[in-house]
Amino acid sequence: METHLLPPPSTIPPTLLSEIKTGIWQSMVIASLRHYTIGFVVGSFLGVTLGVAVALFARVEAGQAWLARVLRPIPPLAWIPFAIIWFGITETAAAFIISIGIFWINYFTAMGAVQAVDKDLIEVARAFGHRSFPALLRKVILPGAAPGILSGLRAGLGQGWMTVVAAELFGIEGIGQRMMEASGLLATEVVVLYMFSIALLYGVSDYVFVLIQQRILAWQR
Amino acid sequence: MAKVIETRDLAVAFGKGDSPNIVFRHLNIAIEEGEFVTLVGVSGAGKSTLLRVIADLIPAYEGSVKVETEPDPGSRPIAMVFQAALLMPWRKIDANVALGLEGINVPEALKKERVERTLALVGLGDYGERWPYQLSGGQRQRIGIARALAVEPDILLMDEPFGALDAITRTALQDELLRIWRETRKSILFVTHDIEEAVYLGDRVLLLGDQPAHIVAEYPIAIDRTERRESEAFLKKVDEVKAGLEKAIALTNSGDRSA
Ligand SMILES: Nc1ncnc2c1ncn2[C@@H]1O[C@H](COP(=O)(O)OP(=O)(O)OP(=O)(O)O)[C@@H](O)[C@H]1O
Numbered sequence: 333m334e335t336h337l338l339p340p341p342s343t344i345p346p347t348l349l350s351e352i353k354t355g356i357w358q359s360m361v362i363a364s365l366r367h368y369t370i371g372f373v374v375g376s377f378l379g380v381t382l383g384v385a386v387a388l389f390a391r392v393e394a395g396q397a398w399l400a401r402v403l404r405p406i407p408p409l410a411w412i413p414f415a416i417i418w419f420g421i422t423e424t425a426a427a428f429i430i431s432i433g434i435f436w437i438n439y440f441t442a443m444g445a446v447q448a449v450d451k452d453l454i455e456v457a458r459a460f461g462h463r464s465f466p467a468l469l470r471k472v473i474l475p476g477a478a479p480g481i482l483s484g485l486r487a488g489l490g491q492g493w494m495t496v497v498a499a500e501l502f503g504i505e506g507i508g509q510r511m512m513e514a515s516g517l518l519a520t521e522v523v524v525l526y527m528f529s530i531a532l533l534y535g536v537s538d539y540v541f542v543l544i545q546q547r548i549l550a551w552q553r
Numbered sequence: 554m555a556k557v558i559e560t561r562d563l564a565v566a567f568g569k570g571d572s573p574n575i576v577f578r579h580l581n582i583a584i585e586e587g588e589f590v591t592l593v594g595v596s597g598a599g600k601s602t603l604l605r606v607i608a609d610l611i612p613a614y615e616g617s618v619k620v621e622t623e624p625d626p627g628s629r630p631i632a633m634v635f636q637a638a639l640l641m642p643w644r645k646i647d648a649n650v651a652l653g654l655e656g657i658n659v660p661e662a663l664k665k666e667r668v669e670r671t672l673a674l675v676g677l678g679d680y681g682e683r684w685p686y687q688l689s690g691g692q693r694q695r696i697g698i699a700r701a702l703a704v705e706p707d708i709l710l711m712d713e714p715f716g717a718l719d720a721i722t723r724t725a726l727q728d729e730l731l732r733i734w735r736e737t738r739k740s741i742l743f744v745t746h747d748i749e750e751a752v753y754l755g756d757r758v759l760l761l762g763d764q765p766a767h768i769v770a771e772y773p774i775a776i777d778r779t780e781r782r783e784s785e786a787f788l789k790k791v792d793e794v795k796a797g798l799e800k801a802i803a804l805t806n807s808g809d810r811s812a
């Protein structure tokens with residue numbers, strides 16, 4: 333077999349065709365999308381919720397600081413053995429790994445976004461009769477933190493794809509597994525095909541996300 | 554006449570711990586129902602702070618604030634116009650004006666009508682659908698006024714509401730405010746740096762001194778409002794208040810030196 337530094341571009345379309353014909357491409361993409369989506373939703377939800385909560389309650393904030401300092405630097409991949417012990421070789425394990433990186437991004441951006449909400453606007457809301465915590469949350473804190481929270485979600489969107497491949501390295505079906513297989517055979521054109529596939533999926537999801545973001549943040553100049 | 558606002562030996566402090574920063578001390582003011590009181594004073598004396606403690610946005614450190622109004626389900630007892638417009642950037646203009654109407658017992662249609670009416674009142678009737686960033690500073694300030702008027706408060710606290718406006722708009726809004734006040738008999742506490750404005754609008758001008766602040770002088774304005782702006786008596790009163798303020802500033806500065 334002839335090996336190149338990079339496979340010639342002309343090899344990609346036929347590779348794609350054959351991967352599609354055998355149905356491998358579709359099932360790998362769908363499987364990865366599933367891990368990715370679950371990981372993204374769970375990681376984002378928990379990250380935003382806890383980040384907001386910690387910013388709101390000073391006592392929690394003090395308690396979490398050291399916990400976060402200890403856990404934050406651990407790379408998502410270091411959790412793989414635990415993911416396997418806890419969840420087995422399952423989709424849940426892959427989704428768990430993916431969610432970790434997304435969680436931290438959202439956790440810190442949401443916390444910062446809430447802390448940066450204009451205190452004067454909270455005072456305005458109180459002056460106009462909205463003094464309960466839920467009312468302040470709904471009328472000032474969440475809308476005020478929305479730009480920050482949304483940019484955290486967007487960063488997580490990319491971070492998630494970066495960990496998809498790694499999360500599938502230990503035998504869970506998906507793009508990562510297929511890439512691993514192919515690199516073992518030095519079938520670089522297959523590897524590159526899936527690299528492009530990931531780029532495409534990320535590109536589309538990021539594009540759609542930005543459209544939604546612009547709608548929500550129409551009030552920004 | 555009944556007092557709607559009364560402070561007793563009021564002090565407000567910022568910062569916790571052993572040495573809080575006391576803004577004013579032993580502050581005693583009273584505002585009668587339906588009275589229009591203007592408040593002038595050195596910058597940093599605590600005028601905004603006084604409005605905030607009356608509006609129950611910050612606590613009293615010593616003494617007390619008593620606010621007595623007859624609650625009407627379709628309005629709020631107190632509304633405040635802030636020194637900076639402080640609109641919520643994520644709400645369109647009409648939603649900003651409606652902020653205080655949310656949660657009070659008025660039919661939706663009536664709320665909408667009130668928003669439109671108050672917007673027209675400040676000369677921005679066509680701006681309801683815009684975002685705050687699309688307005689000028691003075692326009693935003695006027696939306697801040699509309700937001701307070703929309704809740705039809707018994708007590709209106711206004712913190713330099715016309716500070717960012719050109720002379721013509723300012724004069725027009727002063728007269729508009731006087732008309733609203735006459736028609737609705739609100740009690741108004743109005744902070745300004747413009748002494749002519751203070752004397753033109755007020756039944757009474759209060760002068761707030763510094764270090765720590767207290768009311769240093771009180772000037773009842775017994776000139777008929779149609780006679781203000783130009784009359785001899787008006788100009789004399791303006792000079793009198795100006796002299797009082799200058800004296801307060803001189804005192805503040807000498808206080809700084811000895812400190
Ligand atoms: N949140 C705060 N924390 C600490 N000090 C404060 C705070 N808010 C106001 N102060 C201080 O309280 C004093 C009074 O402030 P305030 O805003 O009431 O002044 P003011 O009379 O309205 O001044 P101006 O005419 O410039 O608006 C000032 O010395 C200010 O530094």
Ligand SMILES: [Mg+2]
Nearest residue numbers: 600601636712
């Ligand atoms: Mg002020």
